[in-house]
Amino acid sequence: MTEDLIATRARALAGALTESGFARLRVRDGQTEIELRRTPRVPAAPAEEPARAPERRTDLIASDVVGVVRLLRPPVGEGQDLDGDRELAYVETLGIRNPVRSRSGGRVSAVLVTDGQPVEYGQPLFAIERR
Amino acid sequence: MTEDLIATRARALAGALTESGFARLRVRDGQTEIELRRTPRVPAAPAEEPARAPERRTDLIASDVVGVVRLLRPPVGEGQDLDGDRELAYVETLGIRNPVRSRSGGRVSAVLVTDGQPVEYGQPLFAIERR
């Protein structure tokens, strides 16, 4: 099989694999075997230490609008403990304040934005480690 | 890694693998592992029966010019035994006769062309099973 045939198939398979969400995919025929593996994605998990990944239980709180971040006064800080669903900040869009909430309790492991920062849809704002 | 990144890399790897002539190639990094394997190519070995391939000792005698095949009178036939380097046919190019020889002895396992057939460079003409 020529390399572009192989690559074309690997490409198609890669698409299928990613879509399926499975971890591993292997195809064998007469001349060729193509195997693709994927380890489950971990948000913001540094590539060097995939081992640690599974133990983490981190939620990313993302913006569901395009706008400008407004932190609270005083702002929610890293290491802060949250007892249940708490307001963390809001994102201002065309003068409207869209609250950002923690949904449930936990520890703020990272504040990923600064006050007044423009953010797009789906942009992570806070990382919360769940108990 | 997005599927087109995976595929792009698989494609590059496939190229490298094929060029290297190696049988197997695996790359792992943070999120992804790509492994490609290749079983050695066997001329005209049907994909269903790669097992039989290694036992075969078949030479393909190919044309080294572009021209028209002229079989001998009588023509060399399938199953015929050849004692050493024998003329099998010639390929006529612009009126010049380019002899096709078996190079060494063996049994003619297949005649792949007919008299008067146009052939291109590298086109197999005879299959010879070596003793």
Next chain:
Amino acid sequence: MFKKVLIANRGEIALRINRACHELGVSTVAIFSEADRQSLHVRHADEAFCVGPGPVMRSYLNIPNIISAALISGCDAIHPGYGFLAENARFAEISADHGLTFIGPRPAVIASMGDKATAKRLMAAAGVPTTPGSDIVASVDEAREVAAKIGYPVLLKATAGGGGKGMREVPSPDELATAFATAQAEAEASFKDGRMYVEKLIVNPRHIEVQVLADEHGGVVHLGERDCSVQKPSHQKLIEEAPAPELDHAVRDRLHQVATTATRAVGYTNAGTLEFLVSGDDVFFMEMNTRIQVEHPVSELVYGVDLVKEQIRIAAGEPLGFTQEDLHPHGHAIEVRVNAEDADSNFAPAAGTLSSVVFAGGPGIRVDTHVYSGAMVPPFYDSMLAKIIAVGRTRESAILRMERALSETRIEGVKTTVDFCREVLADPEFRRGGIGVGWLPAYLARRTQAAVL
């Protein structure tokens, strides 16, 4: 001229606008849905904002997020492209309210042309020939009176309608009541506006449209006509060309003259298209599209004008750099829409990954596309993958060039309309030219029958 333009669209037209901006030295801001993160329109823009998830209501139609992206990134104008918010007068207003120039006509003009009955009345008043028929009819009985007056077959149309929705052909009085009820229900469901009007049904007309440009200083020109009669049963255009083949000179001149007069009469500005039904020597105004159109490149190639650049210059307040006398058509151009559709099953759209994409090139070929080898085709959007445009000295040479280009085009991973369009281009009736909008549906019917037998 603008400093930075937000492109409120996706796909090939977003790329087309990005090109025009960059060639004018204007920076660009792309918007994209989560499904389009890998798209070329995102890669080539100077900045890009994700405005929502795949479904259009939450991304490409999400006005607050789009306007917000424009303000955050410091844009001074918005180009809406075609589809999505392009003919949304409210979006044009909101843009203006936030100090963003909407690259298109004034909101009031978008609104009046968007309401078909109003548009028809305005055009008639400007002396533009329109199909015999009524203004809004209050009831099915009033519709019946009008139909009797103009004679069957008639067409029932929702004034808010579009894309064939809220429209019914009525061959005889018996069918009127049912047709009226279903069309009105459809219109109310689709457009929250059930107002209907009646017009004479023109049988198998040609769809011929005229491209106009109007600046904000009274300058108005036309860039000739386009023949868009090759339409799928869904009324979607598949193959377009300029100039219209086999068209009487007098009719052609009348179309051009009527288009520019009408453009002036309604106080139109920026690029627009007047769509006409042509039947023999009769010409009837159908509607005016207040945006750039998919098929604009065929006019660009014949007139040597960059329509999208002109849109931007006009919106920036510049006068047209040329008059009608400066514009001379050269040769013939034809466009084929390469859609991810299966022509053998009613053009059912397909989605997936394009394992391999190789387009044609060489002399006289222009390709406008956002796809590439390995690109994903999301299921949420229009199925058009590319536009291939061929130009030649004559219609025949342009068609030969297009056949050559289609034969070089290889797209693997989804079914496309490439092979079907090659088939159509080879048809003797198409080759002769001058076919009506009924031609392709009839062709498809014959084709299916042939396949069955």
Next chain:
Amino acid sequence: MFKKVLIANRGEIALRINRACHELGVSTVAIFSEADRQSLHVRHADEAFCVGPGPVMRSYLNIPNIISAALISGCDAIHPGYGFLAENARFAEISADHGLTFIGPRPAVIASMGDKATAKRLMAAAGVPTTPGSDIVASVDEAREVAAKIGYPVLLKATAGGGGKGMREVPSPDELATAFATAQAEAEASFKDGRMYVEKLIVNPRHIEVQVLADEHGGVVHLGERDCSVQKPSHQKLIEEAPAPELDHAVRDRLHQVATTATRAVGYTNAGTLEFLVSGDDVFFMEMNTRIQVEHPVSELVYGVDLVKEQIRIAAGEPLGFTQEDLHPHGHAIEVRVNAEDADSNFAPAAGTLSSVVFAGGPGIRVDTHVYSGAMVPPFYDSMLAKIIAVGRTRESAILRMERALSETRIEGVKTTVDFCREVLADPEFRRGGIGVGWLPAYLARRTQAAVL
């Protein structure tokens, strides 16, 4: 017209010829080496023959196999493209001997233009201005006499030379002997012909060439000039444009007039190019290329003529379909050569697999290429991957368009000249126009120095 044409070439030009044939309704036969089995020029031809292994001597220069392929497949003509056998008079003769029309001028004309001293003598006789200098010199002493007469600096040239081989610049008498010896040795090694001649060295001239077409019925036209002064230190062209910027009208007219006169005088037929050195108002004939050239598209876009189709029509005995009066240049076109080369290390060629290829498209952009995502670049051949051509109403708009197109072009897997060409296009001196052939080498020298510091 021919029934079937064998295309004796590879890469983008083979594809270009294939396109012209198909648009004329002529079938095609491709030839390919074992290294090119996957190439687009093979995929798009109607038939294809493998003529040998990768190395050119055994495949693309293998005359018996190529002629044999043409005869076996029933061709009636051969198009040689550029390079390889395009200017090989013997190949043209052999083709004729086998009843195959060679698409190019008559063998005698190819031969006389191929021999530089002869060409120069013939042109001078036809009243074409040539650089002061000698015919063949018998010895180094005769060379010294000539040099003394015309004055230093002088240029020693091998009459069989090409691509800078067998050529030496001689600034003063002291260097003459050594230069003569080495140049002659080089010429004997490269061309088996050590005959040398001497001419005045024109310092930093512009390279401006004129495109001509001549049919077999006395019809001769020019398609204006091309400026090819942006050349690598190896004298290979990198960026070409039409028309030549900042060129005095009188000089331009003289070039055109001289070119057509000379074409008639030498009984030239088919497409050809006369290369001139231009220094101020002085114009000197350099050589005539008896083939289609890499940079032909810039003339095609400015004049709206398909040069390769015209080559085929002329060879088929058709008269030109137009006169000089019918030809009117429109706008400005510029071509960039996308080579698999590393501009940072003396344009060292690269080979490998192109993991991803995405070219630009849209208005005013033409791409001629044989590569695609996943294509292999074999080590045996010219390193050109693609030609990108941009056309605009003015030079500035064409350059802006090219910058836009290069910014959209993504080729992964090998180094290319894309980014370097963007850098050159942005240079104020290039932007001003009218630079000489010495400009790019000097630019590169400054660049390397800057990198070192």
